[in-house]
Amino acid sequence: MRLPFSRIIQECRFAAIDFESAGAAPGETDQPVQIGIARIGGWQEKPLLWESYIATNKPVLWSASKVHGITTDMLAGAPSFLSLWNTIRTYLEGAVVIGHNPATERRFLRHFPGHGFGPWIDTLALARMCLPGLPDYSLRSVADALGVSDSLAALLPGKTWHNALFDAAASLFIFQVVVRELHLEESPLDTLGAAIKQ
Structure with missing residues (x-):
């Protein structure tokens, strides 16, 4: 069940997710090869961390491997995406889900129809609103800018x-840094404007 946008930020659970993928040639469907989730159940607690490689039925493209360093050989014995469903659900259920331009994450999670995860916070959109004038808004650049x-x-x-x-x-x-610096802990989720989406 999705959380309402009226929920107070510091009262929510948050789970950030990222996938790395095998890469896809034109006309092919991309597949995830690695997942990472960082979850907090309370605003000030240390994150609970989980990651896994994911088996794929196609080789990892050289262009993708050059970015993330994951090769087809490294996926030998990795679990299937479907077999990870219960763990993914445990981390994401009941949480506001965070990603940096999370279109890929949302697309891969559509493998599990009706999962109901969300709402989503896009840290790319959040950074563009809060840090105007950065040379670029890659995850690394935004993290560096926020220290x-x-x-x-x-x-x-x-x-x-x-x-x-x-x-x-x-x-x-x-x-967390944006919320803390802007003193938004006691504000509703919808204060985040365009950065929050269903």
Whole structure:
């Protein structure tokens, strides 16, 4: 069941999600190869973290592997996307879901019709509203501008950008910093304007 936009921010649970994909040639359907979720059940708590590789029935394209470093061989023995459903539901159910331009995340989750996750917060839209004039709004650039990159590295040593869990945690940290800096903790979700969507 989706949460109403009138809910107070600090009273909500939040779960940030990111997928990395196999890449797709024109006319082909892309497939997820890695998922990461960072969830908080209370506004000030340390995030609960989960990640997994995901089996795919097609090879990971070189162009995609060049971005995230995941190869077809690394997916040997990985669980199927369908088999991860119960874990994904445990992390996302009852939470406001966060992603940085989460079109890919929403598309991959359509594999589970009627899941009811949401509402969604787009940290790309949030950053464009709150940080006008950045040279670009990549996840890394926004995290650097808000000073959260060192905290991410400390939380997830050995991981970096385009790792699904690292990127999910980055989206969560970005959201938390914006809310804290703008003193929005006691405001309703709909204060976030265009950054929040069903």
